[in-house]
Amino acid sequence: MIQVDISSFTYPGKSGTALQNVRLGIDPGECVLITGPTGCGKSTLLKCINGIIPHTSEGTLTGDVVVNGVNTKNASLPVLAKMVGLVQQNPDDQIFSLTVEDEVGFGPENLCLPIGEIEQRIDTALGQVGMRAYRKQSVNALSGGQKQRVVIASILAMQPDVLLLDEPASQLDPKGARDILSVIASIHSETRRTIVLVEHRIHEVAHLVNRVIVMDKGCIVLDADRDQVFKNHIDLFYRLGLRLPETIELFYQLELEGLPLTAEEALFALREEQIPGHPENGSPFGGSDPKTTEQKTTCPDSAVRMENIWFAYEDRNWILKGIDLGIRRGEIVALLGNNGSGKSTLLLHLCGILEPGQGDVxxxxxxxxxxxxESLVGEVSVVFQDPSLMLCCDTVWKEIAFGPHNMNMQRPDLEKSVQNALKVMTLEDERSRPPQSLSGGQRLRAAVASVLSMRPRMLLLDEPTSGQDRRNIIRFMEHLKFLSTENITTVFITHDMETALSFADRIIILDDGKIIADGDPREIFLDFDILNRTALQAPQSITLSTRLGLSPCLCVNDLARQLKPAVAHA
Structure with a gap:
């Protein structure tokens, strides 16, 4: 099906290779996960498989990729599109039609198929992703998750033998991500298409795949059956800073047999081992009723005060509805909620990009x-969800220096500030590269570095950990913790529940433009009514500890410590 034999691939302006000595074969019907640290070459490999490299992407490729007996160097992109479909991280990068049916039908139309077959392919593809009811809908009216389903449907309508997915759920809320992954699982089980999935969030996709390929620095460092990978190579994941399912980490630390991928599987296995929990200042799952912390909108050390904020875009539907909010200086606040709940709109009010219809900020x-x-430059800096909107210079160094330069920062201070931002965001080796040539995760880090270098008093970050490996997430969030000791305030939007639980001082949940929960992270994740209402999921460590009758654990290390005495006794 797929044979890859690449000696090297090098991007222009980059001294090192993006890929080197990559050799692998993928059989028909396999579902393969490719993972590894940010910038290790995962997305580049996908582009080689579908022919974007070498046909439209600049760079030097030495080697061959063969799909269904066709060398991608010798076939045109229209020919390859019939065999290999690629779903990228951001659905807006691939959608350009006005309606759902136009988008899904665009590919088959360009194959010059009969109208009847085009109609049939549109109907079948939309049915496979659960979007038949939206056929006549404007794509602009869809949520992020619905747009991603449309992109997948548009690829399926081409009936390719191979489906490549590059972090397809990275910009979706937890429910949207679960829905998309469910769609992918259904496609694989029903059609037996070959699926290659690139993903950092291994814990969310491990149950879908039968094989795992790990990359590092452009090379394949591990390629094996999924269960063998999780059984025999946990140390590699730790060494590369990759995030595993917490259940796998727990059993590894407890030295227990088994490879549970979900909390339910772990609970069953623990009970089979006769390891019950022992109540310890906690109650069984579902028995708690924490109250959200009431936050005053005014206080002497206030960084932000929002009073009765109402806001609507041009369609006049209210996006924010009576928001009252106070944030103290030095706080790290996580904004959670489903796509469309008002999180980004709220964030943009804090830097003056949006102005409320009613109320005051x-x-x-x-x-x-x-x-x-611009009058808030130097005090408040914002990073958008799409970093490409912020990157305008021809090198990473110039990009990070752009803000300090325009603030008239003295040269010694500017160079020190840029160097520090490069180090924090692990971009020192990329300083001379054009920002747009970076991977998606690296571009985001460059955008964050460009605001860190300005040393603002408040950071506003929209999905700052999207597309990042565990090591980079921890390094960055620990830096935010350090900044908080210097009274720097951070407000960040995330769909990463583990990061919010581990690093935020406070969590705010929005739903339908209203704040429905505001308080301590541990209490928020024990408020099961709120979690059910918003379809958010607590991290596995919280779920397992409470269902075992233990005090709630913020991380898998805490849970392992609580369970070790019971394991030793068993």
């Missing part, structure tokens, strides 16, 4: 209503 003691956003 104050930042560091002064109202910003009517102020131009």
């Amino acid at each position: 104050s930042v560091f003691g002064r109202s910003i209503r009517g102020m131009r956003p």
Whole structure:
């Protein structure tokens, strides 16, 4: 089906190779996970398989990729599109039609198929992703998860033998991510298509795949059956800073047999081992009723005050509905909620990009209503969800220096600030590269570095850990913790529940434009009514500890410590 024999691939302007000595074969019907640290070459490998490299992407490729007996070097992209379909991270990068049916039908139309067959392919593809009811809908009216389903349907309508997916759920809320992964599982079970999935969030996709390929620095360092990988190579994942399912980590630390991928599987296995939990200042799952912490909207050390904020875009539907919120200086606040709940809209009010229809926003003691956003430069910096909107310079170094330069920062301070941002975001080796040539995860880190270098008093970050491996997430979030000791405030949006639980001082959950929960992370994740209402999922460590009758554990290490005496006794 797929044979890859690549000696090297090098991007222009980059001294090192993006891929080197990559050799692998993928059989028909396999579902394969490719994972590894950010920037290790995963997305580049996918582009080689579907022919974007070498046909449209600049660089030097030495070697061959063969799909269904066809060398991708010798076939045109239209020919390859019939065999290999690629779903990218951001659905907006692939959608350009006005309606769902136009988008899904675009590919078959370009194959010059009969109208009847085009109609049949549209109907079948939309049915496979659960979107038949949206056939006549405008794509602009769809949620992020629905758009990603449309992209998958548009690929399926081409009836390729191979489906490549590059972190397809990275920009979706937990429910949207679960829905997309369920669609992928159904496609594989029903059609037996070959699926190659690139993903950092191994814990979310491990149950889908039968084989795992791990890459590092452009090379394949492990290629084996999924169960063998998790049984015999856990140390490699730790060494590369990759995130495993917490259940796998737990059993590894407890030295127990078994490879549970879900909390339910872990609970069953623990009970089979006769390892019950022992109540310890906690109650069984479902028995707690924590109250959200009431936050005052005014306080002497206030960084932000929002009073009765209402906001609507041009369609006049209210996006924010009566928001009252206070944030203290030095706090790290995580905003959670489903796509469309108002998180990004709220964030953009804190830097003056959006102005409320009603109410007032104050930042560091002064109202910003009517102020131009640039007047807050140096005090408030924002990183958008799509980092490409922020990157405009021809090298990473110039990008990170752009803000300090325009703030007239003295040269010695500028160089020190840029160097520190490069180090924090692990971009020192990429300083001379064009930002747009970086991987998606690296571009995001470059955007974050470009605001860290300005040393603002408040950071506003929209999905700052998207597409990042575990090591980079921990390094960055620990830096935010350090900044908080210097009274730097951080407000970040995330769909990563583990990061929110581990690093936020406070969690705010939005639903339908309203704050429905606001408080301590541990208490928020024990409020099961709120979690059910918003379809958010607590991390496995919280779920397991409470269902075992233990005190709630914020991480798998805490849970392992609590369970070790019971394991030793058993």
